[in-house]
Amino acid sequence: MSTPSGSRGNAPRRILLGISAGIAAYKSAQLARLLKQAGHEVRVVMTDGAQAFITPLTLQALTGEPVRTSLLDPEAEAGMGHIELARWADLILIAPATADLMARLAHGHADDLLTTLCLASDADKAMAPAMNQAMWRQPATARNARRLADDGWRLLGPDSGDQACGDVGPGRMLEPEAILAALSAPVERPAEGVRVVITAGPTREPLDPVRYLSNHSSGKMGFALAAAAAALGARVQLISGPVALPTPAGVERFDVESAQEMHDAAQRLAGECDLFIGCAAVADFRAETPAEHKLKKREGEDTLTLRLVKNPDIIAAIAARADRPYVVGFAAETRDLATYARDKLERKRLDMVVANDVSRAGLGFGADDNAALLLWREGDTTGQVELPPQPKIALAEAVIRQALAQLADDAD
Structure with missing residues (x-):
């Protein structure tokens, strides 16, 4: 069995650099130069x-x-010659890897030299995806990325930003220096073998065919948690409310709309997972009976009365299962953060709570940064750590690592 890509650190390697059709191919010249300077063949x-x-x-x-x-x-x-090359390499690195090449590799095609080499080689394999942001967001691309990750490919990126076509978003190939750094760093997969289920984003509760109740959740924190868990080696299933975010590489995604749909999906998946993270901003109430037709304004009526009923409490329902996984909940508060977080930990019988002060400017809903207070059970006491403001992906990794540590302690 081959070792994970990058696990040899800075030791010289025999690298087969594959270049597919994309404007980012111009970066491959600099990448080849840097690899040679680092001592690799x-x-x-x-x-x-x-x-x-x-x-x-x-x-x-x-x-x-x-x-x-x-x-x-x-x-x-x-x-x-293609078999000779396949045996020569101890790392196959494709940069850029286009959507088309990813699709062909994911489905086992061998219709040119590069794809044939990949099938014929037992070498470590890594790729740096590069494509238009709309192509990266496509469900088909997400499925291919998951399959490639499951097959042992290490996905480096993509990055987000300005694109040659004029669009802005995810899909840019990582810079050559970043690819070299990623290959040189040891691969750490502490979550290998751990199955994680995460809920993310808002829910929508219909009032009539065109209106609904919802909230400001962007889903960014939940998606960052999914990306971090997958990068650490976990098998991740993401239950997402309606958001405009691409599926993280290696993550299996389930799209839902309402709180009831999210509850049903969570109950279906939670029975076989080790770690459940309820990060979604689930609506507490829904219309008792959504109107069959669009609600109309009526002359002389200045108010509208809606009868709301409680939605199922997803995180509490998971924590109450006889076969419960390790359960992490989120608490979005505007005051008395520690007090409300500790109350939620006890009241809903959670194992850990990640508490956010959503009243702080530039953090929380819709923002790219966040801060958190983590509280968890330690026997009869409560452990606690405060995570300062930082990018959500960095915060997500810290949360996942803490949850993994507590999960391991519980297993012991």
Whole structure:
């Protein structure tokens, strides 16, 4: 069995650099140069489309090795060249990896030299996705990314920002320096074998066919938790309310609308998970009977009376199961943060609470940063740590690591 990509740290490696068709291919020249400077042996394989963006001669000059471009090269294949290359490499790195290439690899295609090498090699495998933001957000791309991660591919990125087409969003290839740093860092997967279920985003409770009750949750924190857990090696299932966010790589996603739909999905998935994180901002109430047709304003009526009923308490229902997993809840408060968080921990029989002060400017709902107070059970006492303001993805990793630590303590 091959070791995880990057697990050899800075030791010299035999790296097969695959380049597929994308404008980000121009970065591959700098990446090849950096890999060589770091002491690695580098050989390059280019798809037909990649040669429209950068020439093989450029990569040959940078690596000092011939560049392979065709599976049907009579001279190279006289000695089964593609098998020789597959055996030579101890790391296959594809940068950029387009949506098309990801799809072909995810489905086991071997219709050109690069995909054939990938199937024929037992080497570690990593790729840096690069595509338009809309393509990265597509469910098909998310499914392919999950399948590739399950097959042992390490996904580096993508980054988010300005794109060559003029769009802004996720899909940019990581910069060469970031790819080199990721490959040089040891891969740590403390959540290997842990199954995690996470709820994220708001719920929508219909009042009539065109109106609903909801809240300001963007889903960013829940999605960051899912991304962090997957990056640490967990198998992650994400139950998401209606949000405009791409599915994190390696995460299985279930889309729901209402609190009842989220409750049903959570109950269905929680029975076999080790860690359940209720991060969604679930509506407390719903209309008792949503109107069949659009509610109309009536002359002379200045008020509208709605009869609301309570929604199921998802996190409490999971905590009350006989086969309960380790349960982490979130508490979004505007005052007395520690008091309300501790009350929620006890009242709902949770194992941990992540409390946010959503009244703080620039943090919480819709923001890219967040801060949190973590409270958890330690026998008859309560453990506590305060996490300062930081990007949600960094905060998410800290939360996941703390939950994993407590889960391990409980197992002992």
